[in-house]
Amino acid sequence: MRAQTRTKSLFVNGSSLHLKLLLCLGASLIFLAVENRGDQTLQRNLFAAMVEPVRQAVSAPARMLRWFSELSASHFELVAENQRLREESLLLRGKQLKFEALQQENTRLRGLLDTTFKVGDQVLIAEPLSINVVPYENLIVVDKGSRYGIRTGQAVVDGNGLVGQVLRVAPHTADVVMITDPSHAVPVQVNRNGLRTIAMGTGQIDRLELPYLTSSADVHAGDLLVTSGLGGVFPAGYPVARITVTPAGTLGAARFSAAPVAQLDRNRELLVVHCDSTPLPRIPDQNSPRDSTLTRDADR
Amino acid sequence: MPTDKAGDGLALLGILVSFVLGMVLRIVPIPAEWFSANPDWLALLLIFWTLHAPERVGVVMAWLLGMSADVLTGRLLGQYALAYTVIAYLNLRVQPGLQVLPVPVQSLWVLILLLLSQWLVLWTQRIELTEPARLIYWLPAFTGALAWPLLLLVMRGGRQRIQRS
Numbered sequence: 291m292r293a294q295t296r297t298k299s300l301f302v303n304g305s306s307l308h309l310k311l312l313l314c315l316g317a318s319l320i321f322l323a324v325e326n327r328g329d330q331t332l333q334r335n336l337f338a339a340m341v342e343p344v345r346q347a348v349s350a351p352a353r354m355l356r357w358f359s360e361l362s363a364s365h366f367e368l369v370a371e372n373q374r375l376r377e378e379s380l381l382l383r384g385k386q387l388k389f390e391a392l393q394q395e396n397t398r399l400r401g402l403l404d405t406t407f408k409v410g411d412q413v414l415i416a417e418p419l420s421i422n423v424v425p426y427e428n429l430i431v432v433d434k435g436s437r438y439g440i441r442t443g444q445a446v447v448d449g450n451g452l453v454g455q456v457l458r459v460a461p462h463t464a465d466v467v468m469i470t471d472p473s474h475a476v477p478v479q480v481n482r483n484g485l486r487t488i489a490m491g492t493g494q495i496d497r498l499e500l501p502y503l504t505s506s507a508d509v510h511a512g513d514l515l516v517t518s519g520l521g522g523v524f525p526a527g528y529p530v531a532r533i534t535v536t537p538a539g540t541l542g543a544a545r546f547s548a549a550p551v552a553q554l555d556r557n558r559e560l561l562v563v564h565c566d567s568t569p570l571p572r573i574p575d576q577n578s579p580r581d582s583t584l585t586r587d588a589d590r
Numbered sequence: 591m592p593t594d595k596a597g598d599g600l601a602l603l604g605i606l607v608s609f610v611l612g613m614v615l616r617i618v619p620i621p622a623e624w625f626s627a628n629p630d631w632l633a634l635l636l637i638f639w640t641l642h643a644p645e646r647v648g649v650v651m652a653w654l655l656g657m658s659a660d661v662l663t664g665r666l667l668g669q670y671a672l673a674y675t676v677i678a679y680l681n682l683r684v685q686p687g688l689q690v691l692p693v694p695v696q697s698l699w700v701l702i703l704l705l706l707s708q709w710l711v712l713w714t715q716r717i718e719l720t721e722p723a724r725l726i727y728w729l730p731a732f733t734g735a736l737a738w739p740l741l742l743l744v745m746r747g748g749r750q751r752i753q754r755s
Contacts, residue, residue: 307682310650314652314671315672315675315676318669318675319668320668321657321666321668322668322669322672322714325666337661340661341662344610344613344617344662345662349619352619424628427664429663431664465664
């Protein structure tokens with residue numbers, strides 16, 4: 291047995307090894323070149339189907355755990371939570387009433403100003419399958435893909451703020467690049483005074499860089515940054531981060547950075563925002579269209 | 591000969607199962623600060639199998655594994671494939687001599703291979719980074735080298751059990 295292994299391994303070390311090496315290196319480089327051009331490849335879907343069971347296996351225990359904890363929660367806990375949720379729902383509904391009135395007014399005013407305006411982004415709920423946070427890649431793989439209508443470039447938010455955008459899609463999964471990924475930048479503006487700038491990822495989960503903000507800019511620690519809608523990728527108005535200020539030291543003036551408001555490393559549900567690129571008519575019809583948009587949102 | 595064939599199938603199954611476990615460990619959800627120290631288990635397993643079963647796990651297997659790792663971790667297709675191909679090749683070249691060396695020396699070699707793999711992945715990254723590579727990026731290679739003796743212990747136990755049955 292031992293001798294047989296020996297001869298086999300000698301055979302592997304022959305010239306066929308070099309041939310295989312060249313073939314594999316060439317194939318890798320070709321795939322890299324194709325992906326660099328930004329083409330969606332069939333091969334990716336093939337391999338995605340191969341690793342799908344692994345992803346499911348990894349996310350299964352967490353789901354089981356959640357299911358069990360929901361199952362074993364006591365009656366009183368459930369009642370208390372129910373009560374809390376009902377109060378929150380009431381509060382939100384109250385706010386929503388005012389919001390709808392404001393939105394209507396806004397649409398009407400914009401109609402008068404001769405501009406178009408989009409109301410109501412459609413959203414799709416997705417759950418993260420794996421979260422990959424190492425210094426040079428901040429990615430989330432979610433459990434919905436092109437079969438569910440997800441496309442590359444769609445914005446992803448959680449309950450608190452912007453999480454990232456869809457980078458690649460496979461039929462049943464999608465890769466979401468986080469706003470903190472070092473290759474990612476998002477156009478933002480300061481909510482308080484509308485000052486526009488760009489927030490770039492650093493690779494650290496809790497920090498965004500603001501390289502284009504001068505030290506004399508009118509911002510304070512704690513100011514909220516929201517998406518400005520410039521660039522057309524992210525819909526305007528989603529909260530992104532809060533300003534943190536590094537005070538002026540011996541080395542130079544004060545520097546600004548920002549801490550994301552979304553819980554990037556612990557979110558359980560994500561919303562993929564479907565921002566429709568065709569605007570609604572200038573002056574909305576009073577009886578039907580807006581309501582139907584809203585119900586469609588609720589269905590999703 | 592037929593019994594040998596059955597043993598062959600069993601061994602191949604063992605190898606594949608270990609790779610699947612490696613994939614699970616690669617993306618298992620752990621807190622962010624721990625995740626950046628999580629060693630590249632797939633590369634470690636690849637080094638192990640090219641060392642101990644070079645007739646079954648070669649360059650082509652390494653490439654396939656690398657492609658799966660690319661999809662699994664959301665990399666560009668070909669980054670890990672390139673890295674794994676190279677480390678499998680290098681390991682196959684030194685394979686006859688390495689097994690007899692003491693474990694700490696093996697760990698050192700593993701460290702070199704893992705660093706090379708991470709460098710290749712960084713090199714094939716499409717985008718320009720806003721900051722130069724921070725030191726923490728190389729941490730998984732070091733934890734991987736530390737995990738090597740552990741892997742040897744576990745895998746040798748598993749392998750003997752398969753051979754005995």
